[in-house]
Amino acid sequence: MPDDDLPENTAPANCRVTIRDVARQTGVSVTTASRALNEIGRMTPETRNRVRAAAAELGYRPNSIARGLVGKRSFAVGLITNDTYGRFTLPVAAGLSSSMADRGVSVFLCAGEDDAERVKANIDAMQDRRVDGLVIAGKRIDRGLPFELPDLGIPVIYANASCPPDAIGFVPDDQLNAHMAVSHLVARGCCRIAHVTGKKDFEASSLRVRGWEEALAEANLSPFGDVCYGNWSEECGYTAALELLAPGRAEWPDAVFCGNDQIARGLIDAATSIGVDVPGDLAVVGFDNWEIFAKATRPPLTTVDMELLELGRVVGRTMLDLIDGKDVEPGLRRLPGRIVERRSCGGGGADLEPRTNETSRHGGGNQREDTKCHTTG
Amino acid sequence: MPDDDLPENTAPANCRVTIRDVARQTGVSVTTASRALNEIGRMTPETRNRVRAAAAELGYRPNSIARGLVGKRSFAVGLITNDTYGRFTLPVAAGLSSSMADRGVSVFLCAGEDDAERVKANIDAMQDRRVDGLVIAGKRIDRGLPFELPDLGIPVIYANASCPPDAIGFVPDDQLNAHMAVSHLVARGCCRIAHVTGKKDFEASSLRVRGWEEALAEANLSPFGDVCYGNWSEECGYTAALELLAPGRAEWPDAVFCGNDQIARGLIDAATSIGVDVPGDLAVVGFDNWEIFAKATRPPLTTVDMELLELGRVVGRTMLDLIDGKDVEPGLRRLPGRIVERRSCGGGGADLEPRTNETSRHGGGNQREDTKCHTTG
DNA sequence: GTACAATGAGCAAACGTTTACTCATGTTGA
DNA sequence: TCAACATGAGTAAACGTTTGCTCATTGTAC
Structure with missing residues (x-):
């Protein structure tokens, strides 16, 4: 008994x-x-x-499963990404995961791999699992899903990807970030600021160009020459530098705002190779704060950190709000990043290293101090 | 009615x-x-x-949830990682995810972040979700969980991380991969092959050293000098090159096997800067096939791909076997990678690019062809 | 002393499947 | 002709929770 x-x-x-x-x-x-x-x-x-x-x-x-069956919530969200390389998605995923984990929500990772069928299968799987929400993460702010997402009946947030008009999305504020970078150069006395960036058809490129122009206008400066577009590669930074700093030019830039850290890396290498001192003769600011590059340049690179980890956290918090039924205004939000100061714009950054004693083509002086800046005002 | x-x-x-x-x-x-x-x-x-x-x-x-409640399986596995940067984990995760997705199994991503408490919380969460298995992924083959994992009653696989004696683990075969890389150099006629690598206390380092020695012994060659240890950085490759190729040396290497692609990058830059032609005077092989570096070197880098994506797939397939109740021999398996041929060892690689016309310190000839190789045999 | 509200706790249904049993209906073989 | 059996399909329990409803008990106001 x-x-x-x-x-x-x-x-x-x-x-x-x-x-x-x-x-x-x-x-x-x-x-x-x-x-x-x-x-x-x-x-x-x-x-x-x-x-x-x-x-x-x-x-x-x-038992979460039992709880999920009876309740309306599964306490899980799906993360669909096409960024197999992970450069952009991983910080976002980490931020998302950590902000959700604190509230008992787990994250399913789905590698979509740019294959519409695979993405569809993943979304189906997520629906079968009754996830409470879906995050669509991308590597380009102007690319989204390869198809229109039907109404899933659950909140959807787009992260670092383009999103339909009435959806909710978070991307880095490229224009503002660029503005910050250029203003940083202006504040350090630069007035002939060139811009070397990636492919022209990236929205990120055009927004950064706009930020560059905007910051210059704010300082009553004109853009230094045309934007140098390339393919985001180190090599394109190298080539652009040789052109911008060609001996035959009437005027040299005193600073370059680069569209990413690889470009900055190539540009600094080229500058150094022809005797232009960075930051003495030329200040350089990068974009991405990809440490593997930003810390490897000589001198270490002052650059823009897009704060993707924080972006992931914001996405997580917003998702939790949506799941809780709170109202969130639809639309795209652009999140500010921050400048990470190192040495490539002069001054002492976080990563102080012994200065190299390279001879400057311009006599080692800081050209910026010696030259009158003409303004557009 | x-x-x-x-x-x-x-x-x-x-x-x-x-x-x-x-x-x-x-x-x-x-x-x-x-x-x-x-x-x-x-x-x-x-x-x-x-x-x-x-x-x-x-x-x-x-409905997967209902199915999971009644059945013994939840059709989900957990992936615990401490690699927030994602360089190693993400390919593994993508491979895992794709091989599982085909069989209807989803992957929970848990960012442990080297914090034992967080990892424990994640593992608890995974248990609450009744996952069918757990993958512990790391960024170093000689580091595992910060604590002993109790018997969870579900299969556990360690991926690119150290694992307890009776557990199941998969890591890249560093020794074999190094062996392959060095043999590749030997096959191309190199006989004075130096090795520049990362930190000495990494198991990956010592295994690669062993592979280097082994391949040399197999070819009746002696190691060229002592191993140059560093911190895996580009700079350490640069420094090592200047030392290895110093004018005062009695003998120069005709090839260098580098412990990763960043080292190779620094080394090639240094070599080029002092007029040593790569691959004409010096063949260089890297490790990691991190394309952002491997494709950016001049010439593009021949390197070892550890095939982490495939490793992830193998982990996935093994996990499915374990879940199905099949017996899998416990122990650590070392998986082979492959050589990705580019241009840094001579010959035509996949990434053909116009040859630069740098002048060689050694007269542009291929030193390897001119010099007798002494053997240990 | 009665009516009524507040309190503390339990019953049973529900969530959406899977699965061990049961059962009616042919079908076969002796 | 009848037992034994194969077949096709249904009943109900189970998985581990949550939750709407009920109910006994106690406290309170009239």
């Missing part, structure tokens, strides 16, 4: 303790146990504490 | 169609519908087809 009215638990060792065990141990019903642990319902503090104590003693942890 | 004996489905639009709907539509019981769709049990082909048709028509997709 059984000791209790509840059935014996004869489960094998690997089977976890359920709320029934807690209830039996405490001598209350499953209902009461559930309510005690979820801090809902009315009951004697004494009962609540007894249930809690039993749960702790038994090492009870609620 | 209801049209059917089954209750009306008055669910809102965002509520998905259940197996009851399929059963009702077909006029069979839920049991039969379930069996028809799962291809089990006995029934008329006609019945089975009718159920299938109804399911397709209604767009029925089984």
Whole structure:
């Protein structure tokens, strides 16, 4: 005959303790146990504490699957990404994951790989799992899903990707970030600021160009020459530098704002190779704060950090709000980054290193100090 | 009065169609519908087809949560990683995800961030979700979890991380990969092959050193000088090159096997800067096939690809076997990579680019062709 | 002393599947 | 002709929670 009215638990060792065990141990019903642990319902503090104590003693942890089946929430979200390389997605994913984990929400990682069929299959799988929300993450702010997303009945947030008009999206504020970078150069006395960037058809490029122009205009300066477009590569920075600093030119730039850190790297290498001192003769600011590049340049690179980790966290927090049913204004939000100061714009950055003693083509002086800046004003 | 004996489905639009709907539509019981769709049990082909048709028509997709509750499987695995940067984890994760996705298994991404508490919390969360298995991924083959993992009652696989004696783990075969890289140099006629690598206390370093020695011994060659250890950085490659190629030396190497692509990058830059032609005077092979570096060197870098994506796939397939109850021999498996040929060892690689016309310190000839190789045999 | 509200707790249904059993209906073999 | 059996399909329990409802008890106001 059984000791209790509840059935014996004869489960094998690997089977976890359920709320029934807690209830039996405490001598209350499953209902009461559930309510005690979820801090809902009315009951004697004494009962609540007894249930809690039993749960702790038994090492009870609620089964998320069962909870997900009965409740409306699965406490999981899906992250669909086409960025297999992970350069942009991973910080976003890490931020998302950490901000969700604190609230008991887990993240499914789905590698879409730019293949529409695969993405569809992943989204189906996420629906089958009844995820509470979906994050679509990309590597380009002007590229989104390869197809229109139907109404899934769950919140969707686009992260670092383009999103439909009425959706909710978060991207780095490229224009503002560029503005910041250029203003940083202006504040350090630069007035002939060139811009070397990536492919022209990237929205990121055109926004950064606009930020460059805007910051210059704000300082009553004109753009130094035309924008040098390239393919985001180190080589294109190298080539652009040789052109910008060609001996035959009437005028040299005193600073270059680069569209990414690789370009900056190539540009600094080229400048150095022809005797132009960075930052003495030429200040350089990069974009991305990709440390593997930014710290490897001589001197280390002052650059823009897009704060993708924080972007991921914001996406996570917003998703939690949406899941909680709070209203969130639709639309695209552009999040500011920050300047990471190192040495390539002069001054002392965070990564102080012994100065190299390269001879400057311009006599080692800081050209910026010697030359009158003409303004457009 | 209801049209059917089954209750009306008055669910809102965002509520998905259940197996009851399929059963009702077909006029069979839920049991039969379930069996028809799962291809089990006995029934008329006609019945089975009718159920299938109804399911397709209604767009029925089984609810993974319900399925997970009743079955022993949740069709999900957890991926715990401490590699926030993602350089090593992301290919592994992508491979894992893709090989699992084909079998209907999703992957939870947990960013552990080297914080034991966080990792524990993540593992708890995964247990609460009743995952079918756990993958512990790392960025160093000689570092694992910050604590001993208790018996979870589910399969655990370590990927690119150290694992306890009786566990199952997969790592790149550093020794073999190094061996391949050096043999590649030997096959191209090099005989004074130096090795510049990262930190001495990394197991990856010592294994690669061993592979270097082994391949040399196999070719009856002696190591060229001592191993140059560094911190995996570009700068350390640069410095090492200046030392190895110093004018005062009695003998110069005719090849360098580098512990990663950044080192190779620095080394090639240094060599080029002092007039040593790569690959004319010096062949260089890297490690990692990190394209952003391997393709940016002049000439593009021949290097070792550790095939981490494939490693992830193998981990996935093994995990599926384990979940299916198949026996897998415990222990650490070392997986081979492959050489990616570019231009830094001579010959034509995949990434042909116009040759630069740098003048060689050694007269532009290929030193390797001119010099007798002394052997240890 | 009665009516009524507040309190503490339990019953049972529900979530959407899967699956061990049961059962009616042919079908076969002696 | 009847037992034994194969077949096709259904019943109901189970998975581990949550939650709407009910109910006994106690306290309170009239």
